[in-house]
Amino acid sequence: MHDHDAMPGLLAEFLRRHRDDVELIEVTEYEPMAGGYSRSMARARVRYTNDGVSLEENVVLRGDPPAGHSMIETDRDHEWAVLKMLTDLGVIPIPPARYYDATGEHLGTKAIVMDHVTGGSLQSLIQDMVEYGDHPTRLARLWGLIHTVTPDQLPDAMPHPESWDARIDELIATWRHYESASVNSNPTWRYIAAWLEANKPPPLPLRLTHGDPQAPNVMIDHDDNYLVVDWEFAAIGDPREDLGWYNIYSTAAGPNLYEVDPEAFLAAYREVTGFGEAEVNQLTVGYFTVLSSIKILGTICSQLDKFALGENSGAMTALQIGSISFGHDNFINAISGMQAAFDAMAAAAEGASS
Amino acid sequence: MIVRPTTAQLLRDVRHELTEVVGPEVHTATAKVALEQIDIILEQCAVRSGSEIAWMVEEIDEIEAYAADVADATGDQATIAALEAGRTGRSGSLELDDLAGDYNLMSEALSCAIEACMADPAQRPLRERGIEILRLRRAERETVVRANWRLVGRG
Numbered sequence: 001m002h003d004h005d006a007m008p009g010l011l012a013e014f015l016r017r018h019r020d021d022v023e024l025i026e027v028t029e030y031e032p033m034a035g036g037y038s039r040s041m042a043r044a045r046v047r048y049t050n051d052g053v054s055l056e057e058n059v060v061l062r063g064d065p066p067a068g069h070s071m072i073e074t075d076r077d078h079e080w081a082v083l084k085m086l087t088d089l090g091v092i093p094i095p096p097a098r099y100y101d102a103t104g105e106h107l108g109t110k111a112i113v114m115d116h117v118t119g120g121s122l123q124s125l126i127q128d129m130v131e132y133g134d135h136p137t138r139l140a141r142l143w144g145l146i147h148t149v150t151p152d153q154l155p156d157a158m159p160h161p162e163s164w165d166a167r168i169d170e171l172i173a174t175w176r177h178y179e180s181a182s183v184n185s186n187p188t189w190r191y192i193a194a195w196l197e198a199n200k201p202p203p204l205p206l207r208l209t210h211g212d213p214q215a216p217n218v219m220i221d222h223d224d225n226y227l228v229v230d231w232e233f234a235a236i237g238d239p240r241e242d243l244g245w246y247n248i249y250s251t252a253a254g255p256n257l258y259e260v261d262p263e264a265f266l267a268a269y270r271e272v273t274g275f276g277e278a279e280v281n282q283l284t285v286g287y288f289t290v291l292s293s294i295k296i297l298g299t300i301c302s303q304l305d306k307f308a309l310g311e312n313s314g315a316m317t318a319l320q321i322g323s324i325s326f327g328h329d330n331f332i333n334a335i336s337g338m339q340a341a342f343d344a345m346a347a348a349a350e351g352a353s354s
Numbered sequence: 355m356i357v358r359p360t361t362a363q364l365l366r367d368v369r370h371e372l373t374e375v376v377g378p379e380v381h382t383a384t385a386k387v388a389l390e391q392i393d394i395i396l397e398q399c400a401v402r403s404g405s406e407i408a409w410m411v412e413e414i415d416e417i418e419a420y421a422a423d424v425a426d427a428t429g430d431q432a433t434i435a436a437l438e439a440g441r442t443g444r445s446g447s448l449e450l451d452d453l454a455g456d457y458n459l460m461s462e463a464l465s466c467a468i469e470a471c472m473a474d475p476a477q478r479p480l481r482e483r484g485i486e487i488l489r490l491r492r493a494e495r496e497t498v499v500r501a502n503w504r505l506v507g508r509g
Contacts, residue, residue: 123508253504329497332485336485
């Protein structure tokens with residue numbers, strides 16, 4: 001995927017392996033795409049010819065970046081398995097994933113070939129909007145739809161946490177793990193871990209989580225349907241992990257459709273999932289805004305450590321120092337706000353009992 | 355040593371050249387995004403180069419005083435050990451690599467001190483003092499260093 005001159009020929013040959021019903025397959029255009037942060041992305045124009053009749057279409061390739069230039073490390077085998085599972089399940093709208101070069105021997109790197117969605121991303125649609133219409137509630141319902149998928153519907157290969165507590169403890173421990181492994185001692189992360197441990201919210205049933213829900217990962221097709229892409233962080237977890245990550249990501253790179261009207265957003269979400277207000281509210285979303293961020297900030301931290309040790313490089317990776325520090329600022333303030341709310345509730349409860 | 359123009363001035367001049375001279379000659383979407391990212395990183399380097407030594411020196415002293423107070427108030431062994439490591443391991447040098455090492459050692463003392471206060475409800479005022487160091491010394495300065503940061507090209 002990284003040798004752009006060679007890719008039209010390599011891709012055509014790869015597609016021929018999967019389409020022996022077609023006489024001639026040509027790749028007439030191949031263009032790297034901007035916008036994919038974690039993986040290398042490209043769009044290709046493919047022409048299929050049979051009996052002198054030609055049809056053309058666009059496909060998208062999603063593969064690993066060159067070694068030593070990765071902003072985050074994720075597993076393409078895992079992503080492909082999740083895509084196949086979601087296709088079989090048929091509950092969540094996704095662009096069809098077609099083929100996978102599992103070894104990189106055909107496309108130069110492990111890469112997934114999928115349908116191209118013509119309508120662009122939700123991010124590109126809403127970023128210049130003043131009024132968002134029904135997009136906030138549609139997005140809340142989309143996240144809710146993902147969270148209707150229960151662990152028993154998911155393959156055994158996907159790690160199944162033993163319990164809600166085990167999942168939450170694992171995420172808290174992940175904050176400490178990345179901090180202790182880092183070249184930088186980080187008191188903010190240590191404080192975050194200690195605070196999260198002391199202030200766990202009420203539990204919810206574990207569900208499928210996307211892991212990186214954000215408007216750039218929602219495509220809109222020509223029929224105005226939302227389609228969810230980039231499943232590399234998918235896991236079984238607390239559904240509020242996704243709400244929290246959406247909140248912090250969209251605060252960094254808005255617009256944040258949750259912030260437009262949090263209560264309306266959460267009401268739409270609860271309606272789809274059946275979850276209650278005691279478990280899904282602004283305070284619990286605040287908790288998970290902090291907790292869930294480690295899943296991606298941790299791997300970013302790990303790549304920045306490699307950068308510091310001379311094992312990684314690139315402007316994309318260097319830019320992520322800002323992501324880490326943006327988190328510090330927001331998490332300290334979020335925890336202060338939540339702590340003040342808890343203190344006020346405790347004082348009110350004490351006043352009521354005396 | 356020629357110290358003026360400063361490092362920050364030189365970096366900002368490179369930014370200007372890249373934007374005004376190189377930028378218009380760049381035509382692919384991926385290269386444009388890379389150039390915009392480089393521009394942000396150069397500005398962040400300019401900000402850091404002007405202040406990071408002074409900031410680290412100031413914070414090391416502040417953490418040392420704070421961790422000593424927590425150690426006295428709680429007797430927490432982890433804080434005492436980390437504070438001792440920060441004191442004995444301190445190079446006292448202003449060479450950037452040495453100072454970053456000193457800062458890292460004392461940061462561990464700050465982590466331990468805040469954890470000790472979190473574990474003891476009676477130490478809430480000291481805990482709040484530690485959080486203020488995180489907020490005023492770290493988060494607010496990191497906000498300054500982020501400068502014109504944004505997630506360029508995402509979408």
